[in-house]
Amino acid sequence: MASLTVQNISKSFGQAGVIKNLSFEVRDGEFCVLLGPSGCGKTTLLRIIAGLEEASGGTIVIGDRRVDTLAPRDRDLAFVFQTYALYPHLTVAENLAFTLEVRGAARAEIRRRVDETAKTLGLDGLLARKPRELSGGQRQRVAVGRAIIRHPKLFLFDEPLSNLDAALRGEMRGELARLHKRLGATILYVTHDQAEAMTLADKIIVLDRGAIQQTGAPAEIYHAPANLFVAGFVGSPRMNFAEGAVNGAGLFIGEDCRFDVSEMLPDNVKRGDTPLTIGIRPEDLTIAADGPAAIEGRVEIVEDLGSDKFVHVASAGRGWVARMAPEAPLKPGGAVRLRAADGKLHIFHSGRRIGR
Amino acid sequence: MKTFLLPLAVAAVGIYSLLPFLWFVLASWKSPAQLTAIPPVIVPEFHWGFYRSAIVNYGLLGYIENSAIVAAATTVVSIAIGALAAYALTRFHAAWLRWYLLVLLCVSMFPQIAVAGPVWRILDALGWLNRYPGIIVAYISFSLPLAIWILSTFFKELPYEIEEAALVDGCTRAQALRRIVLPLAAPGIFTAAILVFIYAWNEFFFALIILTSPPLQTLPVGIALFPGEYTIPWGELAAASAIATLPLIALTLLFQRRIVRGLSAGAVKG
Numbered sequence: 001m002a003s004l005t006v007q008n009i010s011k012s013f014g015q016a017g018v019i020k021n022l023s024f025e026v027r028d029g030e031f032c033v034l035l036g037p038s039g040c041g042k043t044t045l046l047r048i049i050a051g052l053e054e055a056s057g058g059t060i061v062i063g064d065r066r067v068d069t070l071a072p073r074d075r076d077l078a079f080v081f082q083t084y085a086l087y088p089h090l091t092v093a094e095n096l097a098f099t100l101e102v103r104g105a106a107r108a109e110i111r112r113r114v115d116e117t118a119k120t121l122g123l124d125g126l127l128a129r130k131p132r133e134l135s136g137g138q139r140q141r142v143a144v145g146r147a148i149i150r151h152p153k154l155f156l157f158d159e160p161l162s163n164l165d166a167a168l169r170g171e172m173r174g175e176l177a178r179l180h181k182r183l184g185a186t187i188l189y190v191t192h193d194q195a196e197a198m199t200l201a202d203k204i205i206v207l208d209r210g211a212i213q214q215t216g217a218p219a220e221i222y223h224a225p226a227n228l229f230v231a232g233f234v235g236s237p238r239m240n241f242a243e244g245a246v247n248g249a250g251l252f253i254g255e256d257c258r259f260d261v262s263e264m265l266p267d268n269v270k271r272g273d274t275p276l277t278i279g280i281r282p283e284d285l286t287i288a289a290d291g292p293a294a295i296e297g298r299v300e301i302v303e304d305l306g307s308d309k310f311v312h313v314a315s316a317g318r319g320w321v322a323r324m325a326p327e328a329p330l331k332p333g334g335a336v337r338l339r340a341a342d343g344k345l346h347i348f349h350s351g352r353r354i355g356r
Numbered sequence: 357m358k359t360f361l362l363p364l365a366v367a368a369v370g371i372y373s374l375l376p377f378l379w380f381v382l383a384s385w386k387s388p389a390q391l392t393a394i395p396p397v398i399v400p401e402f403h404w405g406f407y408r409s410a411i412v413n414y415g416l417l418g419y420i421e422n423s424a425i426v427a428a429a430t431t432v433v434s435i436a437i438g439a440l441a442a443y444a445l446t447r448f449h450a451a452w453l454r455w456y457l458l459v460l461l462c463v464s465m466f467p468q469i470a471v472a473g474p475v476w477r478i479l480d481a482l483g484w485l486n487r488y489p490g491i492i493v494a495y496i497s498f499s500l501p502l503a504i505w506i507l508s509t510f511f512k513e514l515p516y517e518i519e520e521a522a523l524v525d526g527c528t529r530a531q532a533l534r535r536i537v538l539p540l541a542a543p544g545i546f547t548a549a550i551l552v553f554i555y556a557w558n559e560f561f562f563a564l565i566i567l568t569s570p571p572l573q574t575l576p577v578g579i580a581l582f583p584g585e586y587t588i589p590w591g592e593l594a595a596a597s598a599i600a601t602l603p604l605i606a607l608t609l610l611f612q613r614r615i616v617r618g619l620s621a622g623a624v625k626g
Contacts, residue, residue, distance in 0.1 A: 073528070081520070087518060089540055
């Protein structure tokens with residue numbers, strides 16, 4: 001295993017810059033997730049690191065070896081494709097053995113490793129089958145097996161679970177997490193699925209329009225999003241946003257909707273009539289029984305998921321979504337008073353997080 | 357109504373195409389008396405005399421050998437060069453490549469008669485008239501564009517990611533081509549090979565002008581020259597034609613499963 005250092009990587013197709021001067025590091029044994037919407041450049045970045053795509057500039061170091069001028073096969077990494085990309089004319093055993101064979105491993109060693117890998121991934125009974133005779137989950141497993149069999153320095157995963165159905169995805173997610181723990185592998189994992197990012201990652205790098213928006217542990221990304229993009233992209237249902245302004249009496253959204261932010265903001269912001277964006281996660285909105293309410297409105301829709309209720313509230317022409325316990329006594333059409341849980345406001349100024 | 361029309365249409369096309377073939381196959385089995393009978397006899401008495409005569413008296417085996425050598429060499433060279441060219445055309449991106457394919461298509465459309473003169477003069481200058489390389493080179497100039505076109509459509513359909521997986525797994529480009537791309541493109545390669553082979557096997561015009569020496573002549577020319585000054589050996593002609601058709605039928609039947617079946621099923625998603 002080894003660390004990965006990416007420095008000043010850029011990539012442009014024609015005139016359009018897809019990746020703009022990116023730098024980051026994945027530590028030895030770290031599970032790092034590149035999270036971003038489709039088209040943000042995350043797959044391109046992964047392919048550049050693998051050597052399948054050429055960067056316009058920058059350096060890539062795996063371990064202590066600079067690899068960006070090497071052919072893919074000399075970079076000592078494994079790539080798990082979104083489409084699995086199994087060799088359709090080879091059996092599962094041959095698919096697994098392929099990389100060892102091409103690299104001239106001894107026959108006995110190949111057999112031993114194929115058996116070991118098959119056992120690890122529960123592919124024992126399928127070794128003689130062709131990829132077309134496998135289910136989606138089994139193909140996924142073979143793709144992972146093909147990657148781990150060689151013990152490469154670095155694993156690259158490109159949305160490996162996106163072709164599986166929801167139940168299988170959850171199962172494979174758990175399996176990948178266990179595999180990472182057991183192998184102690186250095187992994188760079190691309191996904192647009194925040195659930196995968198949150199559950200698998202040691203570190204998340206949020207990418208948008210070819211630039212890094214925030215790097216941090218999952219909890220950090222979730223609880224202290226660095227800007228409006230990260231705040232809106234991570235979390236489901238989406239964070240509630242509203243434009244407001246701050247003055248001596250607090251932060252106002254419209255006329256009546258007031259939040260006490262005296263302890264959250266730096267002094268220079270508190271004084272002026274500074275325009276701000278306020279963000280509140282749905283689970284941080286609670287019913288204000290008697291006390292002061294920030295949001296007064298009417299319940300529009302209640303989505304009952306069994307474990308939670310997503311309550312859509314309209315207040316002074318603005319929509320809010322609150323996540324409530326299933327027993328919350330809210331009916332569509334009823335009046336409701338909400339307040340934000342203490343210290344759970346996210347405040348942004350020209351797109352960036354300010355305050356605590 | 358529809359279920360009734362389709363088989364009818366299929367049968368009509370089949371009979372229309374196969375009738376001449378059926379006629380000379382039946383004729384080849386007739387006895388000399390049956391062959392000239394009036395009114396014509398349809399059911400032959402399975403007389404093999406014309407086959408023996410075609411082989412013994414008309415040297416049919418020699419023509420078959422010539423045709424086999426010429427067609428096989430044309431096929432091997434066309435497919436070898438065609439596969440590499442098609443691979444490059446589909447995998448590397450440059451603006452002029454698209455035009456190249458179009459030009460190639462135009463080239464393959466040239467009527468043979470238009471280039472017959474120049475081809476003859478070039479081969480004459482090279483001293484390649486009445487030699488195998490001469491006819492093979494001439495055939496390749498027509499079959500190569502065909503092979504490149506067929507193969508590039510097949511290569512285009514192969515998911516590139518499978519190849520990339522091979523590159524990451526440790527292959528050079530050449531290894532990926534040999535171990536992954538070619539086996540997966542096998543249906544396309546067989547299709548192209550059979551079409552090229554059929555073209556070279558059946559070609560008449562170039563063979564007529566380039567191979568004028570009887571020991572070198574190929575089947576179509578050889579058979580066409582069966583008739584003597586005073587006789588037309590209908591029975592031998594029919595028998596020779598039947599034999600000439602056999603390899604093509606055999607090849608097609610042999611490889612039809614490989615041609616039809618898409619080997620790449622199950623590679624991605626699915």
